Amino acid sequence: MRQSFRRMMTIVRKEWLHIIRDPRTLALVIVLPVMMLFLLGYAVANDVKDIPLAVADLSHTDTSRTLVDKLTVSEFFMYTHAAQSENEILAMMDAGIVKAGLYIPESFGRDVSTGGVGTIQFYIDGSNPTIAQTAQLAAETISQSMSQEILIKRLERSGTGMQLGLPVDVRMRYLYNPDMKRMNFMIPGLVAIILQVQTLLLTAFAIVREREQGTLEQLIVTPVRSWELMLGKILPFVVVAFVNVVMTVAVGAIWFGVDVVGSSALLAGLSLIFLLGSLGLGVLISNISKTQMQAMYLASFIMMPSFILAGLLFPRENMPWLAYYAGYFLPVTYFLEIVRGIILKGADFFTLWVWIWPMAVFSIVVFFASVLLFHKRL
Amino acid sequence: MSSEKSVQATQLTRKFGDFIAVDQISFDIPKGEIFGLLGPNGAGKTTTIRMLCGILTPSSGAASILGFDVSKQTEEVKQRIGYMSQKFSLYNDLSVSENLNFYANLYGIPREKVKSRIAELIEIAGLQGHEKQLTRNLSGAWRQRLALACAIVHEPPMIFLDEPTAGVDPVSRREFWEMIYTMAGRGVSVLATTHYMDEAEFCNVIGMMYRSRLIALNDPDSLKDEMRGVLFEVDCHEPGRAEKILRDLPTVQDVVAHGVILRVLMTDKTKKVFLEKVLTENEIVIDRIERVLPTLEDVFVSLVDQENRLHVRAEID
Structure with a gap:
């Protein structure tokens, strides 16, 4: 031994x-x-953030500007290019200058303020799925929360006098990795x-x-x-x-x-x-x-x-x-x-x-x- | 008793798939003898040595070293043999003394004796003053002597050397063989393979291997005596044409060109005048014809020639 x-x-x-x-x-x-x-x-x-975004805002209203602000404030998107038309956005996406594009038609602001549905077009470069998924999720969440705000305002204006809140409030808390x-x-x-x-x-x-x-x-x-x-x-x-x-x-x-x-x-x-x-x-x-x-x-x-x-x-x-x-x-x-x-x-x-x-x-x-x-x- | 025999091999055989690398070879080496295993590359020399050292297991047949069976009593065998492989398996990034120290400890040399044994080996190998040098910086001849020193660190009574002098200059080769002789004088037995025929002359017994078989086994002088035929050295003009002419003669066994000189092996009865007559008839100017004693190389070539003819005949049958 x-x-x-x-x-x-x-x-x-x-x-x-x-x-x-x-x-x-x-x-x-x-x-x-x-x-x-x-x-x-x-x-x-690196977490996905500052996705370059092109915006064509033909509506030029408060509502449309609020939407753009909400998107860019979120850190997910960075407003890098202003465009004048849908085609211009598409050209920039083709060239790879931006990874996302937002087209707000002329009628958007009017439709929303008159109680109708304002349609916007959001473009996402799907070639990198990670970026695309993040962009999609962020854009959806932001527009939904904006829709809710507008909806609440409309209801309040209709004069029921109630303080309106959303019926379900989900509170998220990440365990173990709070900053994700x-x-x-x-x-x-x-x-x-x-x-x-x-x-x-x-x-x-x-x-x-x-x-x-x-x-x-x-x-x-x-x-x-x-x-x-x-x-x-x-x-x-x-x-x-x-x-x-x-x-x-x-x-x-x-x-x-x-x-x-x-x-x-x-x-x-x-x-x-x-x-x-x-x-x-x-x-x-x-x-x-x-x-x-x-x-x-x-x-x-x-x-x-x-x-x-x-x-x-x-x-x-x-x-x-x-x-x-x-x-x-x-x-x-x-x-x-x-x-x-x-x-x-x-x-x-x-x-x-x-x-x-x-x-x-x-x-x-x-x-x-x-x-x-x-x-x-x- | 077999204990007087350092090596005893009986019908030793090794197959690799369908290929028979060593075919039923038998020989033994008495204590203190130097046994030379000769043959071309691929004849089976290294395989034979590897079986005797326990690196490869024989497919059939048996071998014993100092009475210990190589396949069953491996531990006993390992303590008693030294093995130096073809490639001088040393650690290049270790120094001379680190290599020796490594093997000394592996072989379990008592701790208090390690230092003195290493000093002794360094002296035997003539490496004084180079103890701290890395092995990779040593010349071929020094690496060879260090490899030998590593192989004999535990003072084995039986040493196997596989082409110990490959790639070493002639002077160093001679010095190396003197070391081997000194060891044999102290009762150590040696088995060495080589394809340098001049080295074979240093051996007490020679085994010639060809195509996996042992085709001759004897001491160098007897091998030369046994050689059939008479050998002539012919120095003439147009040696190329002369070679062709002589080769066609029925009484010529073989013609080998050594530079411009032809070595012609004839069947027994041939006389010198006969050769002179044939060459003169073909208008070849002869400078010199003389009968010479065969070297081991001639013996080997002639044996190989016989073997090949037998082989061809066997294939025809």
């Missing part, structure tokens, strides 16, 4: 030397998660993805590299056992992955203001369980890859679905049923729920149990399978 431990630590020391002797890779390993954080933070997670910032959704997800990508790739590469260089052949003739070799090779990467997690969470809290509401110890402990499975997958990949190239492609087969199906970028609830259920086969799906639960909601172990047990089962099975299947062979 003491000899076993010594051999394992010999591998760990050697692996550590590889890591620090290759400062470029080390830099990438450390910089990559931070880069992903900033990329997602600034490029992807997408960054709060992204940072916890990134923790999961970074753990998955880093450990999977680094472990697979570290083992396949020995096979490629021919040093694995030399190791086979030494008394080192398969499990000693495997544990010795993955332990340094557990440390690296943990440094990454701490960095991501720290940058998320300090720079983006996403604090960890729940227990950091619980987060660390569950990350470790998730790591086991991810490292195990890396070892399994290295088992069937002869070159680092092959390992890279095989890893993509696990990484791409993790990005998409597990619900990092898009909510799983909106996916077709096949994709939705396929997500349950990825351990990162459970881990995402866990990380978001701890960081955003401050959830505890028992609340998260429904997500913890499937992930733990997966991790332990994969890890032990990889230990058993890992052979020192060519």
Whole structure:
């Protein structure tokens, strides 16, 4: 047993030397998660606002101006271009200068003030569905609330003397993410993805590299056992992955203001369980890859679905049923729920149990399978 | 008892799918002997070594190292063998002493002895003063000596060397073989593969492999004696035309061109005058014809030739 431990630590020391002797890779390993954080933070997670809007107001009345004001005050739209006709709006949409257009016909103000229905035409560029959906929702909400105000005024004027209010008043309150910032959704997800990508790739590469260089052949003739070799090779990467997690969470809290509401110890402990499975997958990949190239492609087969199906970028609830259920086969799906639960909601172990047990089962099975299947062979 | 034999291989065979890489080879290596495994690339030398080291499992047949079965008693075998692979599997981003230290710890050299053993190995390999140098910056010959030092860190009584001198200059090759000799003198047995025929002369016993089979097994001198036929060296004008003419003679087994000099292998009864007569009749000017002793290369070429003829005949049948 003491000899076993010594051999394992010999591998760990050697692996550590590889890591620090290759400062470029080390830099990438450390910089990559931070880069992903900033990329997602600034490029992807931006909420939709200031949609450029062209307005052709042929009505020139108070009512039409109020409508335009309400739209532009909302931050969803920015009044960037004034147009004189419907065709001019369409031309600007074609050119991509504006993403939305509002056409108010001459008769609008008169129709509304005489108690009729004022029709307006709203154009939305549907080529980016995210922007289009936001624009549609915003335009509908704003025009509805304006309609209500006008309706109430009409009724009040008709002289019933009553103070009129709407019969149903819905009060919304967002729990956990009161400002509805997408960054709060992204940072916890990134923790999961970074753990998955880093450990999977680094472990697979570290083992396949020995096979490629021919040093694995030399190791086979030494008394080192398969499990000693495997544990010795993955332990340094557990440390690296943990440094990454701490960095991501720290940058998320300090720079983006996403604090960890729940227990950091619980987060660390569950990350470790998730790591086991991810490292195990890396070892399994290295088992069937002869070159680092092959390992890279095989890893993509696990990484791409993790990005998409597990619900990092898009909510799983909106996916077709096949994709939705396929997500349950990825351990990162459970881990995402866990990380978001701890960081955003401050959830505890028992609340998260429904997500913890499937992930733990997966991790332990994969890890032990990889230990058993890992052979020192060519 | 088999314990006097360092290696004992019986009908050792390895198949990769339909391809037979090593076909029923049997040999043994007595203690302290240097055994040379010769043959062209792809003959099965490396596969043979890998089976003996426990890297590949034999498809059939058996082998034992110092009395331990290679497929069953792998742990016992591993402690007793040193293996240096073709590619000098060293870690390029580790220094000379870090490489040695790594293997010393893997082989479980007692901690208090690690330092002195490494110092000793550095001296054997002649790498004093380069302990801190990264392996990637070493020359081919130095990497080779470091690879050997790593392979013998645990003082194995049996060493396997797979093309140890590939890509190394002639002077360093000779120095390397002197190291091997010194070790053999201390009772260490060595199995080395090579395709340098001059290196084969350093070996006590030679096994020649061709097309997955062991086609000859003996000491170098006996192999030369056993060679059938008489060898002549012919130095003449128009060697190209002369080669064609000689090749067509029924008593000529083989003609090999060494630059402008032809080495002609004749069946036993042929005399020098016969060759002179044939060439003169064809108006070829002869500078020199003399009978020479065969080298191992000649032996090998002649054996391969015989083998190919048997092969062709077998295919026709």
